Amino acid sequence: MRGGTIGWAEMSDKTIIQKFREIFTGPSPYLGRLQGATVCADALACRGSKDHLYLYARIADERIEDVKFECGMCDPEMFVTADLLCRLIHGRRVSELAYVDWPAFSAALGFESDDMKAHFEGARRVLDALVEHHWAGKPCEF
Amino acid sequence: MDVNRIRADFEPLARERNGKPPIYFDNGCMTLRPRPVIDAMCAYYTQFPACGGAGRSHHWFAQETNERVEAARESIRRFVNAAHSDEILFTRNTTEGINLVARTFPFQKGDVILTTDKEHNSNLVPWQYLAARIGVEHRVVPVRPDNTFDLDALESALKDPRVKLAAFGHVSNLDGVEIPAQEIIRMCHARGVPVLLDGAQSVPHQRVDVQALGVDYLAFSLHKMCGPSGVGALYVRREHFARMDNFLVGGDTIRDTWVDRPPDFLPPPYKYEAGLQDYGGRIGAGAAVEYLERLDMRAIHEHEVALNRYLTQGLAQFEELEIIGPPEPEKRGSIVCFFTKKPGLGLLADMLDERSNIMVRSGMFCVNSWFNAHRISRNVTAVRVSLYMYNTLDECKVFLDTVREILAEPMFEGLPILPVREP
Numbered sequence: 078m079r080g081g082t083i084g085w086a087e088m089s090d091k092t093i094i095q096k097f098r099e100i101f102t103g104p105s106p107y108l109g110r111l112q113g114a115t116v117c118a119d120a121l122a123c124r125g126s127k128d129h130l131y132l133y134a135r136i137a138d139e140r141i142e143d144v145k146f147e148c149g150m151c152d153p154e155m156f157v158t159a160d161l162l163c164r165l166i167h168g169r170r171v172s173e174l175a176y177v178d179w180p181a182f183s184a185a186l187g188f189e190s191d192d193m194k195a196h197f198e199g200a201r202r203v204l205d206a207l208v209e210h211h212w213a214g215k216p217c218e219f
Numbered sequence: 220m221d222v223n224r225i226r227a228d229f230e231p232l233a234r235e236r237n238g239k240p241p242i243y244f245d246n247g248c249m250t251l252r253p254r255p256v257i258d259a260m261c262a263y264y265t266q267f268p269a270c271g272g273a274g275r276s277h278h279w280f281a282q283e284t285n286e287r288v289e290a291a292r293e294s295i296r297r298f299v300n301a302a303h304s305d306e307i308l309f310t311r312n313t314t315e316g317i318n319l320v321a322r323t324f325p326f327q328k329g330d331v332i333l334t335t336d337k338e339h340n341s342n343l344v345p346w347q348y349l350a351a352r353i354g355v356e357h358r359v360v361p362v363r364p365d366n367t368f369d370l371d372a373l374e375s376a377l378k379d380p381r382v383k384l385a386a387f388g389h390v391s392n393l394d395g396v397e398i399p400a401q402e403i404i405r406m407c408h409a410r411g412v413p414v415l416l417d418g419a420q421s422v423p424h425q426r427v428d429v430q431a432l433g434v435d436y437l438a439f440s441l442h443k444m445c446g447p448s449g450v451g452a453l454y455v456r457r458e459h460f461a462r463m464d465n466f467l468v469g470g471d472t473i474r475d476t477w478v479d480r481p482p483d484f485l486p487p488p489y490k491y492e493a494g495l496q497d498y499g500g501r502i503g504a505g506a507a508v509e510y511l512e513r514l515d516m517r518a519i520h521e522h523e524v525a526l527n528r529y530l531t532q533g534l535a536q537f538e539e540l541e542i543i544g545p546p547e548p549e550k551r552g553s554i555v556c557f558f559t560k561k562p563g564l565g566l567l568a569d570m571l572d573e574r575s576n577i578m579v580r581s582g583m584f585c586v587n588s589w590f591n592a593h594r595i596s597r598n599v600t601a602v603r604v605s606l607y608m609y610n611t612l613d614e615c616k617v618f619l620d621t622v623r624e625i626l627a628e629p630m631f632e633g634l635p636i637l638p639v640r641e642p
Contacts (some may be wrong), residue, residue, distance in 0.1 A: 098562075101562040101634050101637075102634065110594075
């Protein structure tokens, strides 16, 4: 949604807006900071933007028992991406996270776009960092 | 104070984009520069662009460079009312000034350094680094719930005789709150504890008199007060030099060297200004404080508070926004910082820029530790309006109108107000 005119009225992708609104009106179970998280990671998810994605997970027996996210200065696409990513990894084994790739993500999203692919790749990097922190036994310090 | 006349000195304000002028509300980060500052720097590069420094060239251009640089030092001395010009050290910025104190102060393992829990990273990380490196202890004096300074907490902290330095932000870059520096310094000195003030957000906006305050160290940045970027200053009360170690060493810090014995260092301030320096920048810094001297610092402060009052009243009508710090604009000086509590408003700064050329800052403003300590949700974004003498009431009106326009977008209908703090 960055670049060009920024404003809700100009947004053409109604699907993203609808999904974005649902995250907050639901609200999504993945939105917020996870109490008792065993691992977390954060990063500027998209180059050239300020999207700062935070992922928190509680992992037990190598399975993601719970996961949540926060997103600072994020555009609607990043909120939608992070929320869907959490949904896709919730309950999975850590060893299965490699299978959460763009084809799997876009299939769950229901459409493909270069913009969403870029957002997914940014969020995926944060997920990779989270897995690295898990393997390294790095505690969640947020 | 004739704001229109002042604005004429700042050429970026005459620009337009999409038929609209810029509204520059990011002065807490860096101010614009008036023409006399640009002219002073241009004069260096076009008329006498030579080496300065005590041990370097002595020709025509070099002499002119040295004269102008020392005149700039004298202007800065006068501006903060230091007793001696050698108490003014040129640095690159406030951060370097604080690091200089951290590296040169005669700390020993177990010594305690006090800061508040609302410091800019520049007045936090150097102490944490020092703690890890030499075993000093960094201890926090927590601020009150409304972000104002807690003198009782300081009194309690000062009971520990291991406290060797107190380092506080004079005016917060997060919320504009000024600490009661005079009282703090009196309390610290009564316990023999010197005080370092981070003056990055105070010196540009109000009269700061180092002798009246009795402060020991004062670090500030010229780029926040009409000067060039990459030039700062550190005031050190003369009596402290005797106990201070070297900082950076090398060219321009020495009187003489030998291969078989230690160097003979120059006296302050030169022993703390190693290597070839930014002479053009220093000359521009001198022009900046001379520009401010011609204005009335009290009038600048009152002008900023008047604009703050207008913005504070205007923002109060939006339930989606929450001001950080005390509600009274008089306590927040040039800063109006607020949380955006509706989903999607994380992009408010971008929208303001795109729609009305309003330049503000969003994020954590290098005070990450305060956001973390207070468990501020990442899903709400803080936006900071930081004012200066050339800002106008009309600009504030455009700001409030644009905020109102954005918040009225249908997209926001029915979306909840997010909690600012995580449980």
